[in-house]
Amino acid sequence: MTAATALLLDVRDLSVTFTRRDRRDVRAVDGVSFDVRQGETVGLVGESGSGKSVTALAVMGLLPDRGVLVDGQVHFDDDDLLTLPRDRMRDIRGRDIAMVFQDPMSSLNPVVPIGVQVTEVLVRHRDMHGEAAREEAAELLRRVGIPDPVRRLKDYPHQLSGGMRQRALISMALACRPRLLIADEPTTALDVTIQAQILELLKELVSDSGTALVLITHDLGVVAGLCDTVHVMYSGRVVESAPRRELFADPRHPYTGGLLGSVPRLDSPRGEPLRPIPGSPTDTLPWAEACAFAPRCAHRIGACTGQPPPLEVTGDRSLRCVNPLAEGEASPNPAVAPPASVPPALEEEPT
């Protein structure tokens, strides 16, 4: 993707804090910035709890009103979505920006036929009614590969398989040819074989219609197949951003390296242990005082704690780490070559 295409979505310093009475505030997203160009596919990668989904919900304006503080800017067209009146935002949702969620079973209304749910979007945004809306709904279902769509319109969600439900949801999201589609772990709840088909479908639809895609996932295999640019998130911040190829060939942040190294491989010798990142995503330090990843980082040095690591931008990459992996230190492609021996976990290396 070239820099020549116009900017579509520009997220600047987005922060989301959940406040609860008698509890400490939880900062789920902590100054996230990234942008999406027209037709581009951007990956947001990270473990559970890294703030990926909350970022998406904040962009969509779907976080609850109470108990949530959202800060920063989300520019789309000439608007800041975060300050847009509720009505305007509702018009944009589904028409210009749409979203596909993780669990296709619970994201469809169980007591309403599929057809009614698909036509609802058409009625809402495209002012279509009656027979015209029904025909268009069938056409939308056909386009996402649902066989016999006219008959399917009368079906209820539980009569469709998981893959078919996700297809139906994708058809609803794309019904108004939005310019931006946010897919939040769209394949996590599906069988592996179906996953590949859904990703293929997304890729096809997105490139056909020129829709930009923000793909949220923890699955680097998904990223490898689809994304132009990848942002790796940890504990609410983007720790590394890079074009896909460069990120896979040369991960610089130890967390990115750890994620790539932890992908199990079919060609590894039998009995070889998996390489998880030690610790859990809850072992974090506050970003204000340190690198949140430091407690789990094998590359940790003294400078990692005491002050927040600055964001360094070089070319089209950016990195938030004071002691990054050297070029080629992480295995260039974990699916082909084994990574170099992993240093013992949580041991401080001499500087």
Add this chain to the structure above:
Amino acid sequence: MSLAEIEAETESKRVGEETGGSLGREAWKRLRRDPVAIIGFVLIAFFVLVALFAPLLAPYAPDAQPGAGTITPTNIPGPSAEHWFGLDELGRDEFSRVVYGARQSLLVGVVSLILGMSLGLLMGFLAGAFGGKVDTVVMRLVDVMLAIPGLLLAIAIAAVMGPSLLSVMIAIAAINVPIFARLLRGQMLAQREADYVLAAQSLGVRRRSIMLGHVLPNSVSPVIVQGTLTLATAIIEAAALSFLGLGSADPGVPEWGRMLASTQRYLASAPHLAFFPGTAIVIAALGFTLLGERLREALDPKYRR
């Protein structure tokens, strides 16, 4: 043939084998196979048919006194070929009165259910759909209604309005308003957090459409169950109120509760006068209870699929 098409084909075959449709249709299918529910159906059908065709079934008018003059407190004839359920203390045909009593019970039950349910559901919908201040106000109102014991409230209403069928209906409706209001509100609050609501919001669907088209349809199954069970309790409550003398002002109107009350003094000499109206109350209430309980299971999403 692409992978997607192959998958699509196998799936359509698999799905084709599945039966089912809407929630209602599936529940109906399950109920038809459930012997207890069928017993409930039969009892209800029997009760409703008797109520509808009372003039055809009853050999006498409810206030006719075919046995007038032959009755003494110690000599109240029991069941015979001529009077199937015997005569009552005023020489009226007990069978005719029990049959006509079904009309009163059904009328009171249905009307009070409709009254109480509509007001309760309206309140519950407002509280559940708007939340916030509306919710607080509506629910405090409901709390006040719930604070007064149901029968006491009914007696108070019937006493203020004077004994009549209408006041019985309003009293029973008043008991049921808070029950339905709380039920629907709770369901809607739970459903509002559902993923499909978020998904609908992500498509820009308006709040009114989400509430009416998504949240409400997902919240009604327990209301249907509660409605069925409420018919049972309404019949019993109607009997209780008329037993206490708060029913219709016209003593000629046959009400099962009042028939039980007026027969107390003759219980030793004419036990059939307590047995038949009592059994009638049990049959009617039992039918709705059995069906309601089974309906609850049939509509439970946990049993679906």
